[in-house]
Amino acid sequence: xxxxxxxxxxxxxxxxxxxxxxxxxxxxxxxxxxxxxxxxxxxxxxxxxxxxxxxxxxxxxxxxxxxxxxxxxxxxxxxxxxxxxxxxxxxxxxxxxxxxxxxxxxxxxxxxxxxxxxxxxxxxxxxxxxxxxxxxxxxxxxxxxxxxxxxxxxxxxxxxxxxxxxxxxxxxxxxxxxxxxxxxxxxxxxxxxxxxxxxxxxxxxxxxxxxxxxxxxxxxxxxxxxxxxxxxxxxxxxxxxxxxxxxxxxxxxxxxxxxxxxxxxxxxxxxxxxxxxxxxxxxxxxxxxxxxxxxxxxxxxxxxxxxxxxxxxxxxxxxxxxxxxxxxxxxxxxxxxxxxx
Amino acid sequence: xxxxxxxxxxxxxxxxxxxxxxxxxxxxxxxxxxxxxxxxxxxxxxxxxxxxxxxxxxxxxxxxxxxxxxxxxxxxxxxxxxxxxxxxxxxxxxxxxxxxxxxxxxxxxxxxxxxxxxxxxxxxxxxxxxxxxxxxxxxxxxxxxxxxxxxxxxxxxxxxxxxxxxxxxxxxxxxxxxxxxxxxxxxxxxxxxxxxxxxxxxxxxxxxxxxxxxxxxxxxxxxxxxxxxxxxxxxxxxxxxxxxxxxxxxxxxxxxxxxxxxxxxxxxxxxxxxxxxxxxxxxxxxxxxxxxxxxxxxxxxxxxxxxxxxxxxxxxxxxxxxxxxxxxxxxxxxxxxxxxx
Numbered sequence: 007x008x009x010x011x012x013x014x015x016x017x018x019x020x021x022x023x024x025x026x027x028x029x030x031x032x033x034x035x036x037x038x039x040x041x042x043x044x045x046x047x048x049x050x051x052x053x054x055x056x057x058x059x060x061x062x063x064x065x066x067x068x069x070x071x072x073x074x075x076x077x078x079x080x081x082x083x084x085x086x087x088x089x090x091x092x093x094x095x096x097x098x099x100x101x102x103x104x105x106x107x108x109x110x111x112x113x114x115x116x117x118x119x120x121x122x123x124x125x126x127x128x129x130x131x132x133x134x135x136x137x138x139x140x141x142x143x144x145x146x147x148x149x150x151x152x153x154x155x156x157x158x159x160x161x162x163x164x165x166x167x168x169x170x171x172x173x174x175x176x177x178x179x180x181x182x183x184x185x186x187x188x189x190x191x192x193x194x195x196x197x198x199x200x201x202x203x204x205x206x207x208x209x210x211x212x213x214x215x216x217x218x219x220x221x222x223x224x225x226x227x228x229x230x231x232x233x234x235x236x237x238x239x240x241x242x243x244x245x246x247x248x249x250x251x252x253x254x255x256x257x258x259x260x261x262x263x264x265x266x267x268x269x270x271x272x273x274x275x276x277x278x279x280x281x282x283x284x285x286x287x288x289x290x291x292x293x294x295x296x297x298x299x300x301x302x303x304x305x306x307x308x309x310x311x312x313x314x315x316x317x318x319x320x321x322x323x324x325x326x327x328x329x330x331x332x333x334x335x336x337x338x339x340x341x342x343x344x345x346x347x
Numbered sequence: 348x349x350x351x352x353x354x355x356x357x358x359x360x361x362x363x364x365x366x367x368x369x370x371x372x373x374x375x376x377x378x379x380x381x382x383x384x385x386x387x388x389x390x391x392x393x394x395x396x397x398x399x400x401x402x403x404x405x406x407x408x409x410x411x412x413x414x415x416x417x418x419x420x421x422x423x424x425x426x427x428x429x430x431x432x433x434x435x436x437x438x439x440x441x442x443x444x445x446x447x448x449x450x451x452x453x454x455x456x457x458x459x460x461x462x463x464x465x466x467x468x469x470x471x472x473x474x475x476x477x478x479x480x481x482x483x484x485x486x487x488x489x490x491x492x493x494x495x496x497x498x499x500x501x502x503x504x505x506x507x508x509x510x511x512x513x514x515x516x517x518x519x520x521x522x523x524x525x526x527x528x529x530x531x532x533x534x535x536x537x538x539x540x541x542x543x544x545x546x547x548x549x550x551x552x553x554x555x556x557x558x559x560x561x562x563x564x565x566x567x568x569x570x571x572x573x574x575x576x577x578x579x580x581x582x583x584x585x586x587x588x589x590x591x592x593x594x595x596x597x598x599x600x601x602x603x604x605x606x607x608x609x610x611x612x613x614x615x616x617x618x619x620x621x622x623x624x625x626x627x628x629x630x631x632x633x634x635x636x637x638x639x640x641x642x643x644x645x646x647x648x649x650x651x652x653x654x655x656x657x658x659x660x661x662x663x664x665x666x667x668x669x670x671x672x673x674x675x676x677x678x679x680x681x682x683x684x685x686x687x688x
Contacts, residue, residue: 060619236615255617262615269610274577274603276596276626278401283624285617 010036012077012107013324018064022263022332025325028062029078036109040090043114049104050347051317052082053135054324054331054340055169056234057287059262077105078324081140083121083131084110085347091115099124099347101134106324108344129306131347136169136339137306137313138299140288144256145173146298147291152254152284153230157182160224162243165234166207167194167314169339170256173302174232175202176311183230186223188216188239190334197337201312210239217242230254236261237268244275255285263332314338351377353418353448354665359405363604363673366666369403370419377450381431384455388425390445391688392658394476395665395672395681396421396510397575398628400603418446419665422481424462424472425451426688432456440465440688442475447665449685470647472688477510477680478654479644481629485597486514487639488632493595493625494571498523501565503584506575507548508535508655510680511597514643515573516543517652524571527564529557529580531675538678542653551580558583571595577602578609585616594624604673655679 011033019028038046058080061072072078082104086094094100094115102118104110112118121134129138136142149155161178165171166187175198178185187198187207198207206223210216220228220242229251231243236258243253261267275281305311316336318327324342331340352374360369379387399421402413413419423445427435435441435456443459445451453459462475470479477483490496502519506512507528516539519526528539528548539548547564551557561569561583570592572584577599584594602608616622646652657677659668665683672681 240614255614257618258615267612267615269612270614271608271610273581273596273611274599274608276624277598277628278626280626280628280631281624282626283617283622285619285621285623287618287621290621 008036008109009033010107010109011321012105013321015062015072015074015076015078017074019062019263020265023059023062023329025329029325029328031322031325038088038109038111040088040111041113043091044089045086045091045094045112045115045118046088047084047100047104047110047112048087049082049084049108049110049344051132051135051344052104052106052324052342053080053139054318054328054336054342055080055141056257056259056262056332058328059259059332077107077110078328079103079105081135082110083134094118094120099131101139106321106342108321125347129303132315132317132341132343133306133313135341136315137173137302137311141169141339142173142302143291143295143298144288145170146177146302147288147294148254148256148286149174149177149232150294151291152286153232153252155181155183155230158184159229160184160186160226161230161232162186162188162220162224162228163232163234164188164210164239164243165257165259165334166198166204167337168234171232171234172202172313172338173311175204179203180305180310184224186220186228188219191337194337197314201314215242217245220246232256233258235259237270241268241270241272244270244272244281247275247279247281249279251279251281253281253283255283259332259334316340318342320344349377349450350374351448351450352662353446354662356403356413356415356417356419358415360403360604361606364400364403364670366670370666370669372663372666379429379450379452381429381452382454384432385430386427386432386435386453386456386459387429388441388445388451388453389428390423390425390449390451390685392473392476392685393423393445393447393665393683394421394480395659395669395677395683396482397598397600397603397673399669400600400673418448419669420444420446422476424475435459435461440472442480447662447683449662466688470644473656473658473682473684474647474654476682477656478514478647478652479640482510482680483514483643484632484636484639485629486511487518487643488629488635489595489597489627490515490518490573491635492632493627494573494593496522496524496571499525500570501525501527501567502571502573503527503529503561503565503569504573504575505529505551505580505584506598506600506675507539507545508678509575512573512575513543513654513679514652516545520544521646521651525565527561527569529560532678535678538655542655556583558586561587573597574599576600578611582609582611582613585611585613585622588616588620588622590620592620592622594622596624596626600673600675657681659683661685
């Protein structure tokens, strides 16, 4: 008799979720009766992402909300463990939306993709949830399409050591931009400067306001702001933005876990500086996926791009890891490893 | 000996400017010595526009600031009164940037355009400062290019009875959109509904919050927000905006005359609803001018579009008219008439 441990969503948080109060590990006996086209997955990794906080609300968002009493879910990498679907044979390695759990039944194998050769590839499986996955596509396509980056311009990236930020920054360097980043610890700032070769970076918790830090790091102003955090950082970015600046609105994590959202007081710059602010989600750019996979895959193989992961060990660790990620405790892309291949 | 009365900029206001304190009528003897290519204009009309408040600051804006001790300036319609420029003969009717004054010398005739046939046209001269001038081009080009309007969509226009708003609303109706407007008096709301044929309109000062009013007027949500006012109205528009909504950021007049700007707390919708907010100024769309003049000119001649002007009489009235316009006291495009042709 096999047990299936899951991280189950218990109730809607109003501020930061608390492990045990809002998400709890539960174990149930695994009894599976696959229908035609269904598959049973043995999950290996899953991704923890800021957007998931939006799914913990009893309101419409761009992805359906989590259901109370059900397992949390998101992108994962899994091995097909049992199958009634010829396209997904037992032993295949797949990516797709899975539960935060040891085993998941995927009716009709909906949304799964086989990762051919993944079992023997030099590229680690976890990369398909990060630099070669949704965060990578997000960074690549939004910088290119919304950012319209030009050599010689300056880009400011917030949460720059995070899953998306680290890719944006390195890609912008390749394109000849001056790259400035912010992060929440000195270790992360060192990483931005020394490993990712940012031109300037600052710890937003130190040495004065965010605006003061940003003015020191980008005295010439900025052309593009890659927005991951919102609030005071967005206000500072608008303040130093040049005419015709672009804001790539990927996320606003500082605003997700509070009932007192920060009021942005300087949107008048949008008119006078002719700024464009554009929000998006990764699936808007699904048409870029092929080019992205080819280009970033090549950079990765040639070691022209680096990335960092923060891997929590085991399903039991997932609630704490999720809350930590929302608080910026992760260093690099936050993952949970559930099992070895 | 001829006197030349001017409205002279005296000092930088921090909140609303006050007639007599920040702008004063002064009269000086007119002594002119034209050099080659210069012209002397007898001014007939000039335009009062919200963006001018930005020129009353000691800071960089998209147009140069007003100089303390000099006449205020902006778009006007004038008759060439004396000329050393063959392209602008005496008696020609011209538009261009002139002083708020009875007579202006324009060195090199810089920026002036002759309005051919204007003297005998059925189209009144003042239209060249409104529906056929910069406000018209602003409305036409920004709605088309930034708004990307599609039949069946809903647009919300703030300051909808103003110079730009009334054109945007009627153009959107022509394109098959549902049009909702806000204004600051019941008279203006009546005008929007009965004269401009808006589908819905509300007085933002009455019947609850702006958000409550907007939800009643656009229960299905909005696809496009034509932004003229900023602050609470922008926040309400983001709240009811649909996925892939567009904000055409033309102006934010509610934020120009205060030292306590309103903090927008719901920009997170930009990410989750994939909203685009884009600022612009009219000269960004100078390439649209020919098509605009042809199309809107035709509508005007065929009486398919109407507009309303609020004309202050005489240079002496200009400071009060300007302050009134900033406070929304004008009904339609605010002009000052200085002299008859």
